[in-house]
Amino acid sequence: xxxxxxxxxxxxxxxxxxxxxxxxxxxxxxxxxxxxxxxxxxxxxxxxxxxxxxxxxxxxxxxxxxxxxxxxxxxxxxxxxxxxxxxxxxxxxxxxxxxxxxxxxxxxxxxxxx
Amino acid sequence: xxxxxxxxxxxxxxxxxxxxxxxxxxxxxxxxxxxxxxxxxxxxxxxxxxxxxxxxxxxxxxxxxxxxxxxxxxxxxxxxxxxxxxxxxxxxxxxxxxxxxxxxxxxxxxxxx
Numbered sequence: 001x002x003x004x005x006x007x008x009x010x011x012x013x014x015x016x017x018x019x020x021x022x023x024x025x026x027x028x029x030x031x032x033x034x035x036x037x038x039x040x041x042x043x044x045x046x047x048x049x050x051x052x053x054x055x056x057x058x059x060x061x062x063x064x065x066x067x068x069x070x071x072x073x074x075x076x077x078x079x080x081x082x083x084x085x086x087x088x089x090x091x092x093x094x095x096x097x098x099x100x101x102x103x104x105x106x107x108x109x110x111x112x113x114x
Numbered sequence: 115x116x117x118x119x120x121x122x123x124x125x126x127x128x129x130x131x132x133x134x135x136x137x138x139x140x141x142x143x144x145x146x147x148x149x150x151x152x153x154x155x156x157x158x159x160x161x162x163x164x165x166x167x168x169x170x171x172x173x174x175x176x177x178x179x180x181x182x183x184x185x186x187x188x189x190x191x192x193x194x195x196x197x198x199x200x201x202x203x204x205x206x207x208x209x210x211x212x213x214x215x216x217x218x219x220x221x222x223x224x225x226x227x
């Protein structure tokens with residue numbers, strides 16, 4: 001199984017809502033990532049979890065809250081978002097060590113904040 | 115800020131044409147360079163992981179070269195097919211932080227039948 005599964009595929013939420021994005025992989029990868037991508041821009045790293053611990057937080061606003069309940073799951077909790085947070089949110093995973101560190105991506109969650 | 119640049123931004127070719135695009139990255143602290151293909155409504159998918167200066171990798175009609183001293187990689191597609199239409203992303207990785215991928219903005223390829 002080389003899939004990274006993200007749910008939901010699409011999400012529309014109001015600025016006062018609380019929602020969560022979910023990501024799951026069963027490849028035994030110990031690094032998991034959240035990226036944000038706006039149109040015609042490169043994916044921007046938000047968070048990295050390594051061995052279930054947060055290792056990189058790219059100065060992301062606190063209205064985005066990541067969680068890694070176990071080695072297969074990664075969540076992104078959303079609260080009080082702004083319309084400019086509308087974007088494609090991609091989850092990825094990779095092996096923690098070694099040169100073959102290519103990332104395996106999910107299909108993304110298209111988020112619209114209204 | 116670390117810049118990874120890809121050119122051209124977009125490319126339209128006819129079926130059967132061969133094409134190539136470029137990824138430029140810093141020439142210092144190199145660990146690896148990845149190429150990904152991202153088809154519409156699908157997940158980005160790794161094509162190549164390149165780690166050594168002078169690396170050449172091939173997968174079917176697609177190949178890539180790497181020059182770490184001057185900081186560039188080329189991706190070549192021979193005899194483009196409509197199913198090659200996708201955005202091609204490169205990602206640069208530093209040796210001291212291999213969990214952080216610096217992506218370029220991608221080259222969007224459209225192959226017309």
